[in-house]
Amino acid sequence: MAPQGEVKVLGAWPSPFVMRPRIALNLKSVEYEFVEENPGNKSELLLKSNPVYKKIPVLIHGDKPVCESLVIVQYIDEVWKDSTSILPSDPYDRAMARFWAAYVDDKMFPTMREIVAANEDEAKAAAVALFKEGLSLLEEALVKMSKGKKFFGGDEIGYMDIAFGCYISWFKVTEIVSNVKLFDESATPHLVAWIHSFSSHPAVKDVMPETDKLMEFAKNVVFPRIRAAAAAK
Amino acid sequence: MASTKKEEVKLIGFWSSPYSRKVEIALQLKGIKYQYLEEHDLKNNKSPELLKYNPVHKKVPVLIHNGRPVVESLVILEYIDETWTQEPALLPSDPYERAMVRFWCKFIDDKFSPAVRKYLSLGPETDGENARTEAQECLKFLENELKGKKYFGGETIGMIDIVAIGLAFWQRTLQEITDKDLMNKQDFPLLCAWAEELLSCSVISDNLPPKDKFISLIRSRREAAAATSK
Numbered sequence: 338m339a340p341q342g343e344v345k346v347l348g349a350w351p352s353p354f355v356m357r358p359r360i361a362l363n364l365k366s367v368e369y370e371f372v373e374e375n376p377g378n379k380s381e382l383l384l385k386s387n388p389v390y391k392k393i394p395v396l397i398h399g400d401k402p403v404c405e406s407l408v409i410v411q412y413i414d415e416v417w418k419d420s421t422s423i424l425p426s427d428p429y430d431r432a433m434a435r436f437w438a439a440y441v442d443d444k445m446f447p448t449m450r451e452i453v454a455a456n457e458d459e460a461k462a463a464a465v466a467l468f469k470e471g472l473s474l475l476e477e478a479l480v481k482m483s484k485g486k487k488f489f490g491g492d493e494i495g496y497m498d499i500a501f502g503c504y505i506s507w508f509k510v511t512e513i514v515s516n517v518k519l520f521d522e523s524a525t526p527h528l529v530a531w532i533h534s535f536s537s538h539p540a541v542k543d544v545m546p547e548t549d550k551l552m553e554f555a556k557n558v559v560f561p562r563i564r565a566a567a568a569a570k
Numbered sequence: 571m572a573s574t575k576k577e578e579v580k581l582i583g584f585w586s587s588p589y590s591r592k593v594e595i596a597l598q599l600k601g602i603k604y605q606y607l608e609e610h611d612l613k614n615n616k617s618p619e620l621l622k623y624n625p626v627h628k629k630v631p632v633l634i635h636n637g638r639p640v641v642e643s644l645v646i647l648e649y650i651d652e653t654w655t656q657e658p659a660l661l662p663s664d665p666y667e668r669a670m671v672r673f674w675c676k677f678i679d680d681k682f683s684p685a686v687r688k689y690l691s692l693g694p695e696t697d698g699e700n701a702r703t704e705a706q707e708c709l710k711f712l713e714n715e716l717k718g719k720k721y722f723g724g725e726t727i728g729m730i731d732i733v734a735i736g737l738a739f740w741q742r743t744l745q746e747i748t749d750k751d752l753m754n755k756q757d758f759p760l761l762c763a764w765a766e767e768l769l770s771c772s773v774i775s776d777n778l779p780p781k782d783k784f785i786s787l788i789r790s791r792r793e794a795a796a797a798t799s800k
């Protein structure tokens with residue numbers, strides 16, 4: 338029996354975190370209403386549904402809100418359990434997926450911001466080197482977790498694919514705007530192939546922002562904000 | 571289903587680390603036998619085992635189950651609950667309630683603990699009003715979450731209680747030493763009652779750092795921090 342209650346996602350098109358529940362719902366073939374929020378003018382519904390952080394994404398299932406993108410993905414996986422599984426079934430494999438998902442949020446995304454914020458060549462080079470160290474760990478993780486298949490989740494997209502793949506457009510934009518090369522086929526061949534497989538997956542391609550559109554938004558809004566925050570410290 | 575094959579469980583930890591103690595509490599609540607390996611010098615001389623089993627972060631705690639390491643305390647706690655399914659369940663079975671538990675655990679680690687630590691670490695000369703307000707707002711969220719329950723987990727200790735243990739001992743001790751008014755009975759009656767309830771359980775109190783030794787450690791760290799900031 339399909340779980341009761343309509344599904345809404347409160348989000349915004351540029352946000353990598355918002356992509357996560359959308360990909361998960363698409364994988365499960367769950368219909369949902371996407372409500373575009375304006376971060377500069379948050380709706381009453383958002384403020385009421387996420388009083389702790391007042392941030393997107395928020396999933397509203399029936400009348401129950403779920404917040405924090407990876408918490409939402411796990412909720413989706415557990416509610417619509419008759420569909421394709423997002424987390425693996427073995428506890429150790431689940432722990433690995435959760436570990437690497439936390440790693441990309443705690444290390445890779447902040448390092449990307451450091452690349453953007455760097456206003457000297459030395460600082461930028463150091464941040465790029467740190468980012469690439471992380472990529473080589475993730476390359477190893479991909480080889481291990483995929484067991485020879487295309488995705489971290491194996492034949493199909495899984496938890497870690499969703500957690501990491503949502504950043505792809507942002508990494509591309511960072512490469513262009515900061516004039517750096519982050520992904521290198523010779524250094525991380527599996528990751529480069531994975532980027533292509535993930536981006537073209539039917540559950541992903543319609544919710545991944547186009548690079549050109551995102552670049553304008555990044556250059557005009559987000560990257561100046563990142564640089565200002567870094568300068569204020 | 572109880573496993574009948576030989577199981578080897580080890581934990582690399584550090585006596586004063588709340589993250590390390592949280593994992594020990596979870597293992598003991600479930601009645602899991604394990605070998606404890608203490609890191610003697612986390613700062614200057616990490617053990618070869620630690621570097622081998624946690625090469626990415628080089629931190630405690632590290633759970634090693636039949637030779638395979640699991641790191642990061644929230645990941646370890648879920649691993650324990652999913653591997654050893656006997657009572658008590660650390661997470662509820664309903665997906666929405668599980669989402670709420672995960673949300674609050676992440677809140678405690680990402681927002682609550684840093685805010686409380688930040689306020690309690692401020693020196694006496696610093697104006698801590700903003701930091702105090704932020705810490706208290708975080709405390710209010712948890713106070714509301716208790717809603718008259720004995721524990722965050724209801725009648726039994728659950729994952730949120732374990733993850734929030736820092737508040738019941740570590741942060742409360744820091745509060746006592748710094749003589750700062752943060753978590754008091756008037757503003758946070760439920761949290762204070764919860765902390766007392768938790769500390770009266772032997773599985774919790776047996777797994778806390780010895781208070782005097784811990785107080786000495788905090789004092790020496792604060793003196794060192796004050797010296798380097800001059």
